[in-house]
Amino acid sequence: MAILFMSTHAGDAEDYLPLLKGHLPDQDIRVWPDAVGDPADIEIAVIAVPAPGVLAGLPNLKAVLSLWAGVDSLLGDPTFPRHIPLARMVDPLLGVDMTHFAIHWVLHFHRGLHRYAALQGRAEWHPVAYPEAAERRVGIMGLGVLGSDAALKLASLGFAVAGWDALAKSLAGVETFAGAGRLSDFLKRTEILVVLLPLTPETRGIVNAETLAALPRGAFLISLARGGHIIEADLLAALDSGHLSMALLDAFRHEPLKADHPFWHHPKVIVTPHVASHTTPRTAAAEIAVDVRRLLSGGMPRHLVDVTRGY
Structure with missing residues (x-):
């Protein structure tokens, strides 16, 4: 053997x-x-x-x-x-890394830290207001081992956390939604969406024009799983229209991301090279x-x- x-x-x-x-x-x-x-x-x-x-x-x-x-x-x-x-x-360390990365970017967008680079470039001293954590509605799409851990840790920080999964799950302190019929309800209450789904035929392209439109205007996207979850043209359209405020993208359909890809230079996209966890x-x-x-x-x-x- x-x-x-x-x-x-x-x-x-x-x-x-x-x-x-x-x-x-x-x-x-x-x-x-x-x-x-x-x-x-x-x-x-x-x-x-x-x-x-x-x-x-x-x-x-x-x-x-x-x-x-x-x-x-x-x-x-x-x-x-x-x-x-x-x-x-x-x-176990992969889960720790992923949760740390998710928490970092949720806090980044919650506190409006993405806005300070532009303010610094204009030499403007202008504190950015932000709501209390309990008023910030975070949604975790995918409640497997990684998604569940991120949801629980974010809830422990005081955020209003919900999770969606194809199958019914129960997590202490986390509002849960299950199945395709509840996806829209989950998205409507989510201001910061964290995608931690497995990539399957059912989840491929799940971040699309319809699902992005269900998010409240000004929402943020944090994509940490697979690039195949996203219809790229739909995401760019949602960013360009102002419906989405920003997107953090860590995984892509084709890696490494080509140098001429519009994500690199889009003012509302932050690219990281598939480093959320390893x-x-x-x-x-x-x-x-x-x-x-x-x-x-x-x-x-x-x-x-x-x-x-x-x-």
Whole structure:
């Protein structure tokens, strides 16, 4: 039995291999593409983004452990073996990073900090007024592990927080909405929208002309999940019309964002290069090792993905 490690990010193998071997010293860990060996030996794949067809070419594969929280890249491979258990990464530090990033930008827009650069450029000493936190209505779109943590932490800071998800959820101190029929109600009460949804066929393009129009005029968008959630032309139109005040965008349909993309130079867009959170090798390797041991003992990995839903 062998474990295949595969990542498209340069340096990942060098970071992960010593850690994984430290946790799993008796296991045969191979690295794609240089040290795969006999594909029939591979029973567990630890992977971020697969080269098309690689997983389908492993005849004895028993489970796939994603290096990322999102699995849309894995399921986007038409040859992905959907009968095999797929587990997503739940790295505790990834959640901490994402919540910190969400809180930072909610506070940034709540306090009107985006306005001070222009004031400084005009040498204007002009404090920007802002409401009490309890009067600021923040909405978290997506109440999975990451979205729920961000919602709870923002609520603990005194914000009026609501969350929307496809499935009904219950969070202390957070008003929750569920299903397509309640999306409009959720958006109408949301002044700062934080998108933390998985990318699925149902959520692709969910930030569009209709949903943006449902937000109150002057709302803010914080997009931290996947670029595929956004219809870019609709977002630009909402910004240009003044319906949206600002947008913070951390993820894009095509990355890196091309130099001629209008987001770079739009006065109401802040671009960050997909840095809201990242998987930390030290903690992620420990999580992977737990699931490998579960598989070796005949069990199942944690955090299993429903491949029909995409999360």
